Amino acid sequence: MSGQMVAFFIIGFFLLSGALYIVSTRNIMHAVFMHLLTMSFVAAVYILLYAEFIAAMQVLIYAGAMTTMVIFALMLTRTQSSPEGMRTAVDNQQKGLAFLTAAGFLAILLFVVTREKWVPLEGVAKSTGSVSHMGGIIFSAYVLPFELISVLLLAALVGVVVLTRKEN
Amino acid sequence: MAVALPFLTALGLIILVLMNIVFFMWAEFKIAGRVVDRYGPMETGRFHGWLQPVADIVKFLNKEDIVPAQADKLVFFIAPFVGFIPMVMCLVVIPYTYTLVVRNLDIGAFFIIALSSFTFVSLIMGGWASSNKYSLLGAFRAAGQLLSYELPLGLAIAGVVMLSATLNLSGIVANQTVWNIVLQPIGFLVFMVAMQAELQRSPFDLAVAESELVAGFSVEYSGMRFALFQLGEFFGLWALASLAVILFLGGWRGPFLPGVVWFFIKFYAIFIFLAFSRVSIPRVRPDQLMTLGWKVLLPAGLANIFITSILIVTVPDYKLPLAVCGFVILVFSLIFMRRALK
Numbered sequence: 001m002s003g004q005m006v007a008f009f010i011i012g013f014f015l016l017s018g019a020l021y022i023v024s025t026r027n028i029m030h031a032v033f034m035h036l037l038t039m040s041f042v043a044a045v046y047i048l049l050y051a052e053f054i055a056a057m058q059v060l061i062y063a064g065a066m067t068t069m070v071i072f073a074l075m076l077t078r079t080q081s082s083p084e085g086m087r088t089a090v091d092n093q094q095k096g097l098a099f100l101t102a103a104g105f106l107a108i109l110l111f112v113v114t115r116e117k118w119v120p121l122e123g124v125a126k127s128t129g130s131v132s133h134m135g136g137i138i139f140s141a142y143v144l145p146f147e148l149i150s151v152l153l154l155a156a157l158v159g160v161v162v163l164t165r166k167e168n
Numbered sequence: 169m170a171v172a173l174p175f176l177t178a179l180g181l182i183i184l185v186l187m188n189i190v191f192f193m194w195a196e197f198k199i200a201g202r203v204v205d206r207y208g209p210m211e212t213g214r215f216h217g218w219l220q221p222v223a224d225i226v227k228f229l230n231k232e233d234i235v236p237a238q239a240d241k242l243v244f245f246i247a248p249f250v251g252f253i254p255m256v257m258c259l260v261v262i263p264y265t266y267t268l269v270v271r272n273l274d275i276g277a278f279f280i281i282a283l284s285s286f287t288f289v290s291l292i293m294g295g296w297a298s299s300n301k302y303s304l305l306g307a308f309r310a311a312g313q314l315l316s317y318e319l320p321l322g323l324a325i326a327g328v329v330m331l332s333a334t335l336n337l338s339g340i341v342a343n344q345t346v347w348n349i350v351l352q353p354i355g356f357l358v359f360m361v362a363m364q365a366e367l368q369r370s371p372f373d374l375a376v377a378e379s380e381l382v383a384g385f386s387v388e389y390s391g392m393r394f395a396l397f398q399l400g401e402f403f404g405l406w407a408l409a410s411l412a413v414i415l416f417l418g419g420w421r422g423p424f425l426p427g428v429v430w431f432f433i434k435f436y437a438i439f440i441f442l443a444f445s446r447v448s449i450p451r452v453r454p455d456q457l458m459t460l461g462w463k464v465l466l467p468a469g470l471a472n473i474f475i476t477s478i479l480i481v482t483v484p485d486y487k488l489p490l491a492v493c494g495f496v497i498l499v500f501s502l503i504f505m506r507r508a509l510k
Contacts, residue, residue, distance in 0.1 A: 027240075030240075030242075030243070033243060033246075036250070036289050052274060053278070057282070059282040059283065059286075060278075060281065060282040063285065063286065064282070064285025064286065067289050068288060068289065068315065071289075071311075072311075075308070130274060131274055
């Protein structure tokens with residue numbers, strides 16, 4: 001077993017235990033903070049795959065921005081923001097639906113993973129994970145999705161401004 | 169031996185940084201003292217109180233580690249580490265000379281920006297877990313501030329990255345035949361202001377404003393845990409000041425002297441600037457903070473990127489027009505900055 005494999009299994013162990021903790025804890029703030037750590041472990045997996053840029057993006061967006069957004073949302077919507085008030089505040093009414101969604105997503109992933117013909121990592125990932133390569137394909141082959149996403153974000157931004165503006 | 173070499177480099181680097189941080193603490197005391205016409209520390213260690221920071225560290229080590237009864241213990245314990253460890257990791261990519269760098273990552277500049285996003289989560293963790301309303305208020309002030317200034321910081325870096333066409337920090341220095349401060353004056357201004365806000369140093373220390381919020385998110389922290397927060401801030405200062413040197417002041421470039429000497433001359437110039445700005449500018453109000461971030465620095469950063477990209481693409485010899493345009497917008501940005509802080 002190579003060092004990479006060992007590292008992968010260690011990271012995978014922490015990643016999965018973190019994910020389990022997120023969905024099983026009764027303290028919603030603990031779930032949010034564990035989300036940060038779990039997403040950092042996802043970034044570690046990307047680093048193992050030579051995709052440093054995606055790893056940094058993962059940290060910046062999921063570990064940093066997403067966590068902060070969730071924290072702000074929680075703090076603005078709860079009446080009790082103290083550690084005591086967050087303890088039993090987890091909403092579990094949609095358990096069944098959540099389970100179905102997750103199971104469906106797992107099925108899709110398993111379907112794709114088993115059908116895909118995998119190529120060895122060495123060489124390929126080193127060239128495709130680089131920043132210049134990513135930039136090249138985003139602005140040539142995938143320029144349409146990129147632009148669509150930016151329009152979507154702009155719409156969200158304008159929507160936020162409209163929604164939060166006071167009527168006069 | 170070859171396997172151990174990166175670890176030895178890293179260890180040597182951390183020792184170097186820690187020793188410098190001890191010096192920073194002393195130098196800040198001295199500068200702050202002199203500015204308000206006092207001597208600063210004079211007693212400890214006889215010569216100009218040079219042992220004062222060491223005494224402070226010993227004091228921190230000896231203090232009782234108090235945990236509030238209502239606190240969320242686990243989060244309370246983890247929070248300082250979440251702030252501290254990413255800041256130490258930032259040091260990995262900083263090149264002091266072409267060869268003196270722990271790991272020359274291709275995403276260098278972006279790596280530091282990504283890691284610095286852990287800071288505000290650590291502040292919120294600390295503030296929330298303390299179960300104290302002042303900590304929570306301080307933490308949210310800090311979170312709002314860090315979020316608002318992350319964007320201008322990224323934009324300032326983006327301008328430099330566009331000029332050098334690489335995120336690799338060694339590559340950015342190698343491409344600077346003219347220092348980027350000349351080509352990107354607005355970028356430099358935005359970076360220097362946003363950097364102080366990101367580090368929550370004095371003109372922007374609303375989150376730890378002693379007179380309003382006791383000590384912000386860190387009210388309930390004492391002893392080593394509090395010291396760890398402070399140390400994280402110093403490591404952040406090191407990372408961002410080094411980044412300023414690399415991005416805008418030509419890194420290790422300079423005549424006669426060896427590269428590493430030039431690097432530290434520039435580094436300490438930035439540090440002294442920060443130390444003076446800390447004691448000479450009064451703390452900004454929250455509304456001024458937001459106005460400055462969103463209405464001055466962000467538009468200035470965007471204008472900078474806009475002009476830089478247009479000139480790089482359309483004008484073959486873009487350096488002179490870029491410097492001139494940059495200088496003009498710099499003057500306007502300074503006027504707007506002054507208005508925002510009135």
